[in-house]
Amino acid sequence: MPLQSLPNDVLGFILLEVHKSSRQTLFSTLRTSKALHDSTKPLIYRDCVLDLSDSKQDETNDRITSWIETETEVLGYIRSLTVIGDGSYHYYGLTNREFEKIKDEFKYSSLIQHLSQLQDLAKFTFALEEPMSVCLLDSLDSSQPTIQLHIKNWTRKSISTPFRDPGELSLANSPLLHTVQASVYNGDGKIGLRRAAFMRIVALAPNLELYS
Structure with a gap:
């Protein structure tokens, strides 16, 4: 048959x-x-992966635009969305505020538009080796309030990041956060300065199920 x-x-x-x-x-x-x-x-398209590496950024944005404008049926198929990247997204010589503004505008604008179009998304995984953008988290909170958020490769902006960093506090208090994974040890095996910030997220996250 x-x-x-x-x-x-x-x-x-x-x-x-x-x-x-x-x-x-x-x-x-x-x-x-x-x-x-x-x-x-x-x-x-049930489990979708988007690559936000510098070398793949334009290709990924074109892919998202195609889904939104001409292949709209794809938007209804996606249940799980993972974003990956090479962690090399830098703008040297800029202040932190300028860096955040440019990154939000050029790196996440298409993704944020994409997220607002997904009606049946259940899981979002952020696997870039950089802090999750506040604007991206805000977008998830507003457009996808029932999904599960999973963070891989959690890190801080730098070792001098203030303990009350808005991005870290937003993540720590997000009801979407269900799992978070990070390496909080230095190369010599000793506990690094990131551990306190990481454990604060673990302690505050209202719906956290697993951390490692």
Whole structure:
């Protein structure tokens, strides 16, 4: 019996299991026929990863623009969104305030617009090796108030970051934060200065389930 002739619920279950075991196989399935393409496409975009590295920034922004303007059905498929990057986003010679303003404008504006369009998002993972922007967190709080936020590679802006840094306090008090992961040790194995700030987030986060 051809795969595409199976009942939709059975076909959906099979494709979901394929998605869990091998996305490459799922991509191959998508190309075999229009019927399987239509059935597979929602699973392809179910768990979405966006690369915000300097070298990928323009490509990612174009991808987001395409979804919003011409492939709007994709927006309804996304359940989990992860942002990654190389952690090399720097503007030397600028003040901290100028840096934050430029970063917010050029690095996160398309992503923020994208987040406001997602109706069924359940999980957002921030995996960049830099602090999560206040404007990005505010956008999640306002446009996605029921999602779970997961932070990987948590870090501070610098070792001289004030203990009452607005970004850290916003993250610590966010009801969206469910997990946070960081390395708070120096290269010599000793506890670094970031530990106190990290443990404050752990202590204050109202819905935190796991930290490491």
